[in-house]
Amino acid sequence: MAEVRQRGDAASALLRREARAARGRLGLPLGLGLAQVILGIAQAWLIAGLIAKLLGYGAAGWPALGAVAALALVSAGLGVAQERALMATGEAAKARLRAAAFERLLAQGAEDNRGVGERAALVVDRIEALEGFLTRWLPAAALAMAAPVLVAGAAFTVDATSGAILLVAALLVPVAMAVTGIGAAQASKRQFAALDMLSGRFLDRMRGLPTLVLFRRQEAEAQALGVAAEDLRQRTMRVLRVAFLSSASMEALAAGAIACLAIRHGAVLGQNHPDPAGAIFCLLLVPALFTPLRAFSQAYHERSAANGAAAELAPLLATEPPGGLVLEEMPRKLVVSFQDVRLTYDPTRPPALDGVSFRAVPGETVVLAGASGAGKSSILRLLMGFRRPDSGRISLNGQDATQLTPAELRRLSSYVGQRAHLFRATIRENIALARPDATPAEVESAATAARVTDFAKALPEGLETLVGEGGFGLSGGQAQRVAIARAFLRDTPLVLLDEPTAHLDPGTEAEVLDSLRRLCTGRTAIVASHSRAAQRLGRVLEIAAGRVAGPRMAGE
Known part of the structure; x- marks a missing residue:
């Protein structure tokens, strides 16, 4: 009551x-x-x-x-x-x-x-x-x-x-x-x-x-x-x-x-009404x-x-937006550090992260490998500000990441997930969604870097081709390259990839991975992936039961 x-x-x-x-x-x-x-x-x-x-x-x-x-x-x-x-x-x-x-x-x-x-x-x-x-x-x-x-x-x-x-x-x-x-x-x-x-x-x-x-x-x-x-x-x-x-x-x-x-x-109809x-x-x-x-x-x-x-x-509407600090300017390089980070979604279940510690420096790609439910996506959620850690410290260039507003934390990163969601618009408009104030030349440059122009040339109107809701009209690999073009256009110091080559055939996966390598070059990149091919992108951290089981070299 x-x-x-x-x-x-x-x-x-x-x-x-x-x-x-x-x-x-x-x-x-x-x-x-x-x-x-x-x-x-x-x-x-x-x-x-x-x-x-x-x-x-x-x-x-x-x-x-x-x-x-x-x-x-x-x-x-x-x-x-x-x-x-x-x-x-x-x-x-x-x-x-x-x-x-x-x-x-x-x-x-x-x-x-x-x-x-x-x-x-x-x-x-x-x-x-x-x-x-x-x-x-x-x-x-x-x-x-x-x-x-x-x-x-x-x-x-x-x-x-x-x-x-x-x-x-x-x-x-x-x-x-x-x-x-x-x-x-x-x-x-x-x-x-x-x-x-x-x-x-x-x-x-x-x-x-x-x-x-x-x-x-x-x-x-x-x-x-x-x-x-x-x-x-x-x-x-x-x-x-x-x-x-x-x-x-x-x-x-x-x-x-x-x-x-x-x-x-x-x-009223009579004679005596005044x-x-x-x-x-x-x-x-x-x-x-x-x-x-x-x-x-x-x-x-x-x-x-x-x-x-x-x-x-x-x-x-009564929920107040989370408070926090706002960056004066976007850093060109970013060092990401997790120190004994713990995260629990449900008190009745084991923790999603149980003392995770690792460090990623500019120009390095860290690949999080492990079974489903090991905690890989939870690490990405923390970095995107969708969750706050229960304990431990996440630092960016030595500063506590939780002091930033979630929106500001997301401004530091570009994200490519398992399935790219494309809206009913042209390919160019879908790419420009990442940065609406970008010039046409910048959009085309991002499309070229992600190899979108390779397949767009064969389309009736190139980058102006209209695609349907959810990317209808493009293959999974083509839609994924549009998502990578968005990441190129954002040009952030941190790149977060969550199973970016899932559901792709080997040939398409190789093309997408080539674009991802160029995207990660010079940036701090953290990749969650089951794919053995994707794990060749950089240093691999084995995640098991919310813990870092141990590192191994790319390609092992």
Whole structure:
């Protein structure tokens, strides 16, 4: 219960903070909304006069009809302007929130245990839900408080009893909303949790589809996804039921207000009513009263959805970026030293690193060899700032590496992993991702050094050839050379390679290794690899059970 209460408090704090941040931008759409309400009151007065004229009362004529038409056009224009202002407010809020969430995800890096689908849902779906809170719920709530006062005040000028009826009807709306909305926030949170689970599971299964087919598990997984989708459907319908109940209660209150006013002014068609036009005016004020209240009712589920989204986003946005020092300038050479470094991921399991010590100097390539799970990738994670050691010392040029911010630590290194991820863009753009401010000549130089131009010459548009998501259209070796070109373009003093020749055939592996040798020349390079060919790059350190088992010369 305490944890649930804390999550609720964090969600409320996030919503209040975002509401304050958006307050300045919401002033214009709120002013436009109030102007629409005032125009609606004026239209009701003019239309009441026209109807009274048709019934044989009053003296309204063509000028009044023209004024009604003009007011309708102005009101429509104000509505368009309000929508545009709200859209601009929402886009600004989403951009700010997505930048903050993405910054936190990048800062956490590999320490974040959430699946890719869940992270995508946080940055996309959760922030979309908060946009509804900011651009629909907040303006609707403000107008729902101000508009009834204006409408009831206009009715009071004609008939005090009618004004009181309208005011009471308006006051009953939040009561009905609260009664019908009990449990709406919890239902929305459960819906978001089910959506997270389904998104993450679907993405994970799609990525592992060949494995599922290989083990004949595709039918079972399809059924499991169907069960999860059905659960999400049921939870979504529960949320929608709340929205329909809110709408029904709103219509009931509107009908009740009209009935009360009709009874009050029942003699409107008779000869004894003192102000027939005023009676009709009071009846026509009901739509003007309930239009902002209907918007408030329709936006009520936006608030519930925002509470659920904020409960998921608040822990991420509350995470402060890790502090640390920033380098004044990039060092040209780097000496890496591990001294009795220990790292544990799970206290119930043996340590990933148990007293690792080694030293790598500029111009040297250190190859970490050993079985899977020995601790090779953990060493690279520490050097990239994705983890901090439990004990021991990692020094760079004699200075404690943990004093640097993780982002600054990553700025010192270039990384090439097992599989190069290429984005849907040209080959040139994929290379320039490593350093967006690089000149075209620098990009081409990096491509030449990594031997990307060797295969790009045969492509229809060379480096301008568009490749698909994940490198679709290029072979594994070609994609890996693009990743090496990125490392050349970064031109950092430290090079980190994690199984860079995995999944490559011997011929392609030899070509990639040739590019890697040029990349490592003059730099401090640390390579984690099972490959015997890759182990010829430099001095080999045997890693076993998180310890350095012993060095051996390259090629042994």
